[in-house]
Amino acid sequence: MFTNFPFFPEQASEQAANIDALYFFLVAVTAFFTALIAILVVVFAVRFRRRHDNEVGDAIHGSLALELLWTFIPLGITMVMFVWGAATFFHMTRPPRNAMEIYVVGKQWMWKLQHMDGAREINELHVPVGRPVKLIMGSEDVIHSFFIPDFRAKADVIPGRYNTLWFTPSKAGRYHIFCTQYCGTKHSNMIGWATVMEPADYQNWLAGNTTGGSMAENGATLFANLSCNTCHLEPGQQGRGPTLKNVYGHQVLLQGLKTTTADDTYVRESILNPQAKIVSGFQPIMPTFQGLVSEEQLLQLIAYVKSLSDTQQQPAATGAAPPPGGSATAVKK
Secondary structure, X not given: OOOOOOOOOOOOEOOHHHHHHHHHHHHHHHHHHHHHHHHHHHHHHHHOOOOOOOOOOOOOOOOHHHHHHHHHHHHHHHHHHHHHHHHHHHHHOOOOOOOEXXXXXXXXXXXXXXXXXXXXXXXXXEEEOOOOEEEEEEEOOOOEEEEXXXXXXXXXXXXXXXXXXXXXXXXXXXXXXXXXXXXOOOHHHOEEEEEXXXXXXXXXXXXXXXOOOOHHHHHHHHHHHOOHHHOOOOOOOOOOOOOOOOOOOOXXXXXXXXXXEOOHHHHHHHXXXXXXXXXXXXXXXXXXXXXXXXXXXXXXXXXXXXXXXXXXXXXXXXXXXXXXXXXXXXXXX
8 A cells, every 4th residue: 555655764784674673662662651641641630630729639748669660660761772772873883894895975966986996986886785885985075964764874974084884785776875964056966876786796797897997006006196105115115204014004103102093084184284193203294285186086095005004904983083183194205
């Protein structure tokens, strides 16, 4: 009867069922107590109304058992909400280490996506079924918000920093992508499609759409074209900047004996604002590349720096805002 009028998006990711269950639990608890309180208000108003002008109500001295009851029952329910919600949040914000990475750039008014193997898409996202997918997202202009309702996956895309979003598609098919943050006059046109394919079909699609080298290869070419390799030399060679080998995902010692984690945000900040954090033992001589490289090229450089590291660790700080004070480790001349 209601096939053409669904009340809820399809559950097309492994996370969707748990998120829906939590949502319906919160709705059910809210509805139950709303109805209970409304009914009790009416019952008490009728049952204990004043029937005569000179009628005086009975003195009530309270009940310890009743007070404990309505203290611990709500406490227990709210703790269930807290623990369940916190566990869901931590799961949604910590992608598995083997997740397939795809870079997303929001721009008025389109989504530009780059696969690590070099495939590029606009307003389209092709992913294999059953494999965790991690989106690393940035914006070229204003705040956007990447939302796939059927995956129950949503995250803001903010200029000046990177945010991450991950999901595991569970059903092959085509699912809508929306921008849910008003981003200008054509905001309603900033839509797309996520196509979930069987693994073999996805590999065939990837083979037919991979052109111009991988993200890391393009980043290596750009790294050389910008003459970054004249300062960032191989390990054992003394350059004006620190070596980038095995930097990504590790702690970096800065001047003043401070440390920071070399993640996506740190590498980006090092390129655009190299005077912000100075690596211990080096001088602040690296020029800024602000305005010289696009957001997509920044992502290629990050992919290259990441490929130089033996670790596959994705630090939790990747989605954090750049720390105050600056940057100059991973790509400092």
